[in-house]
Amino acid sequence: MIVDIDEIDHAILRTLQQDGGLSAKDVGGKVGLSQPAAWRRIKRLEEAGVIRGRSIILDREKLGFDVVVYLGVKLVTKGRVSIEDFERAVCAIPEVQLVQHVLGVYDYRLKVVARDLSDFERILRRRIMTLPGVGNVESNVLLSEEVVGTTT
């Protein structure tokens, strides 16, 4: 179900997307609302599930994860491949941050974080290539990320 939100809600979401650590008072200040009014609107967005949760942003490089690789994975079509088995196994790999079922030249898109390229090679060989049903795998190493605006 689509939640109906107005311009002020959009402004609140944009503000929180830039800095999710802001208090209701700070958010109110930026969008021109009092603290209680901002708090009520944020609460409503949370209860409606528009704001699913909050997470902490860490600097992966400062924590030793220098490599991010996007993988395109094709499952083998021969024999019976259980999608559930593949999904369960791939989600259990801690270095895999993102598992997306997609339509197109690949069946799944994965995002993998690794300490360096040899660490990535280890994850690829020992964890990814051994997953049930894995066929063709394509790797693209992330070089840089641009800052872009937000949809809301």
Add this chain to the structure above:
Amino acid sequence: MHVDDIDRKLLRLLQDDATRSVSELAELANMSSGPVWRRLEKLEAAGVILGRKVEIDYAKLGYTVLVFLRITLDKTQGNAFDEFINEAQKIPEVEAIQTLLGRVDIRMDVRARDLKHYQEIYKSGVLALPHITDIEALMLVSEVKNTERLPI
């Protein structure tokens, strides 16, 4: 800065739940609040903790389509990357732009309300971008795992 085991423990607890207060963290880590607070201050000052963010459920806002575009650029043009990225950033529905090393040069996430909306963005926005030689599209069917948790 050097991140030690206790820092990593606190970061893991925050990755599990970013809304945990200093006193909750202290209790879970068997520490008193003072040292926890000081460690968090240090991690923030050193930029290991970059901030907090809200997770938004775009489907609830009426955005049901997410397409990943994989773009190959004409590398005979010296400034193809800069010019492309510059123009792509102006499309509001483009959520992420990444430069990759691999079979494709650029990855872009495009979020749209529905397929008709996507087609409009594609025709009037994406196809008008400079230096494209090839575009491949993957459409998101379902997100099986999406976390920014680092295996620390």
